[in-house]
Structure formats: C-alpha cells, structure tokens
Amino acid sequence: MADTKKLYIKTYGCQMNVYDSERMAEAMGGAGYETTDSADDADMILLNTCHIREKAAEKVYSELGRFKGLKAEKPDLKIGVAGCVAQAEGEEIMRRQPLVDLVVGPQAYHRLPEMEAKTQEGAKALDTDFPEEDKFEKLKHRPKAKRGPTAFLTVQEGCDKFCAFCVVPYTRGAEVSRPVDRILTEARDLVERGVREITLLGQNVNAYHGASTSGDSRSLAQLIWELDKVDGLERIRFTTSHPNDMSDDLIDAHGTCDKLMPYLHLPVQSGSDKILKRMNRSHDRDSYLRLIERIRAARPDILLSGDFIVGFPEETEADFQDTMDLIEEVKYGQAFSFKYSSRPGTPAAERALVDDAEATDRLYRLQALITQQQRAIQDSMVGREVRVLFEKPGRLPGQMVGKSEYLHAVHVTGSDAQIGDLKKVRIAESGTNSLAGVPIRD
DSSP states (O other), X not given: OOOOEEEEEEXXXXXXXXXXXXXXXXXXXXXXXXXXXXXXXXXXXXXXXXOSSTTHHHHHHHHHHTTHHHHHHOTTOEEEEEEHHHHHHTHHHHHHOTTOOEEEOTTOGGGHHHHHHHHHTTOOEEEOOXXXXXXXXXXXXXXXXXXXXXXXXXXXXXXXXXXXXXXXXXXXXXXXXXXXXXXXXXXXXXXXXXXXXXXXXXXXXXXXXXXXXXXXXXXXXXXXXHHHTSTTOOEEEEEOOOGGXXXXXXXXXXXXXXXXXXXXXXXXXXXXXXXXXXXTOSOOHHHHHHHHHHXXXXXXXXXXXXXXXXXXXXXXXXXXXXXXXXXXXXXXXXEEEEEOOOOTTSGGGGSOOOOHHHHHHHHHHHHHHHHHHHHHHHHHTTTOEEEEEEEEEOSSTTEEEEEOTTOOEEEEESXXXXXXXXXXXXXXXXXXXXEEEEEOOO
C-alpha cells in the first residue's frame, strides 16, 4: 500500500472559502491525501484564494514566490491555486509563476482529483469553467470524521446583483441554490459528527430559492424551518444577506424560530443615497432604515452587523457624514469596514478615486464610531444571562471559550463544560473583543 500523501491548504477570505477548503480536502482524501498544517511537509500545496481585498492577486503571487525554494528541494511537490483569484486570473497564474501545476476555479474544485492525476503525469491542469454538474453532489460521499461543535454549510452561491465595486458575479457566477433535501442530508450528517451549530452560507444567502422534493422553490426562511426539525441541531445562523432579499417570512423567523440566533449581518455599504445609486445597490437609505425597524420589531434584542466602504468614487464629506449618521441611528454591534480599492473589470474601476489620505481619514473615523458602539453593546451585556456553546479550551488553566447567541466570544473559568456543551453563563466582565462569564449551576 502506498504511503499517504500530505496536503497543505492555505485559505484566504470569507467563510465560504473555509467551507470550500474543507470540501477540497475531502475530495483529495479520496485520492490518497491527508491534510497537514505545514507546507514543508506537503506533497501538494493549495492556495484557496479570495479576490475581495485590495491587490489580492499580487498577494497570491507573492505567496507563491515563497515556495520556490521548497519546490527546488522537492521537485515532485505539486502546487495549485484555487478560488476566486484562480477564476479571475486563470492561465495567467501559470505564465507568471511556472511552479504552479494546477489552477481551479471555485465552481470546479470537485474535479481536483482528476486534475492532480494529470499533474502526476507531468502536465499542467487548468479548470475555470462553470460546469453544469452539481459539484456538491459529486462530493457527497464524505468521510465520517468527528467535527467540532460549529460548522459552515453552503446553501447558495453566486450573485446577480452586480454591485459596481464587486467581482463576485464574475468569479462565482450567477445565483444558484442547492436543493433542500441535499442541504438537510448534509446538515444531519454534520450533526451526527458532533456539530450543534450550523451557519448557512451564500454570497446572497437570503436570495436562496432551492428546490424541494416536490419541485417547488423554497425560501431561506422555509429552509430554516426545515432545519429547525433536525434533532441535535441547536443553533442556526446565516450570512451574508442583501437588504433587497430580506423577506417578510425571514423577518418573522427571527421572531419565532428559537434555533435561529439573534444575530444578523446585513451590509448597507453607505448611508448616502447618491453613493448607493452609484454602487448599484438597488436600495436607499430610507428603505434600509425601515427594514431595520421591522427586524427589531420582530426580534428586539437582535445584534446587527454590517459592511461599509468609505472613499468610494465621488464620495464627498457630506456623503460620508450620511454614512456616519446612519451608523449612529442603527447602532451596530459589529461591522466590517474597508477603504475602497478598485477591482479590474468592475464598473467602478473606471472612475476617479477619492484622495487616498482623505479616504484613510474617513475610514479611521468610521471605525472609531463602530468600535464605540460595539463596546457599548458589549458593556450592556454585563449582568445578563446567555447560553454559551463551548468550542475550545482557553489560554488560562481551567478556562473554556465559546460563543453566545449574539456571536460574542465568551471566556469562562471554573466551569465543568466540555467542547460542544451548551450552558448558561452570567456575563461578569466586558473586554476589548470578548466577554468574561461565570457558570450558572443548574
């Protein structure tokens, strides 16, 4: 029997890439590979890339350059690039970095074993197609390894929104939703392997419209109610949402489904109607604020998270102040904020940039406000009881770490909790990015 080969995967970007990397590892497991945490030990290296951040492609080329010495020492080492940069750059990656053996886009990674076999014969392998076959169906025969208490589950991919700043429609393709029964099968499988909380993933996850067994289309809310029936699944989350797809039944589910956690990531990007129109966001400031009101009416304690881009082309100080005013009104418990950087091929890439120093200053001011709001919400948790799903030991002796319903990290010392336990905790202290609690004895 041949020795097991080692696979090293480095994952960049979003939760969906984390999920994809897990599936790539499973696919390659069938080809005789097991994962390793060290590139030095690997027989194959895969970079699972993200194209959202600034100069994403250049960072990938820089990372590849670090493997030149390793490739020289191990000529049989196979190096691959996967994900959104692979989709965007394609054959150019191999031209610029000849050490790369294969390039595979995010819709074709189920073909990795065949591509790897081709490289073993001395050929290069490239696949950035959007194949008709269901990659998830191709990968459904997964090993039954034990899992941690939380897991991601992709239910929807692609985007039809075409925001002016975004490459996702070009790298992930059109919106596609997985059938309900296949999602339920995967969810039950995860629960059997130890998972108690599942986060449903999609580029526009609340645009989900997967087919049921009867052939009709089901909404994300209907899918959540089906998952609610899965024994052993205690918590459900979903990300990332678009305001235009926040339907009435999904809002209602936040108020009535006990397993759906009181946390919602709902990006707005800007508080200026002018900039929202230039971004092609298809919603305005007022509609977003009215949506927030309806969500909070359904679930008053919900913690809201958002995304913001500052320094978008043509953004004035007045536009930026509109964004700051919106943040003041909504009061976010968490947010991700970025200074605009152009993506080749997107409509906004052709527009004049805001002065870099001014954009940087705006970013710092916005982040200071978000930090202030985040800290105020964390401080308000002191004295409250929450339920913590414990995920791992802490850094201190006898300490365990987990997440509350609101996705706050909570450190608890002196508890008898084990990984995977869901226990009541009273919050005693608010830290910079986490909470400290004491166990509540049943």
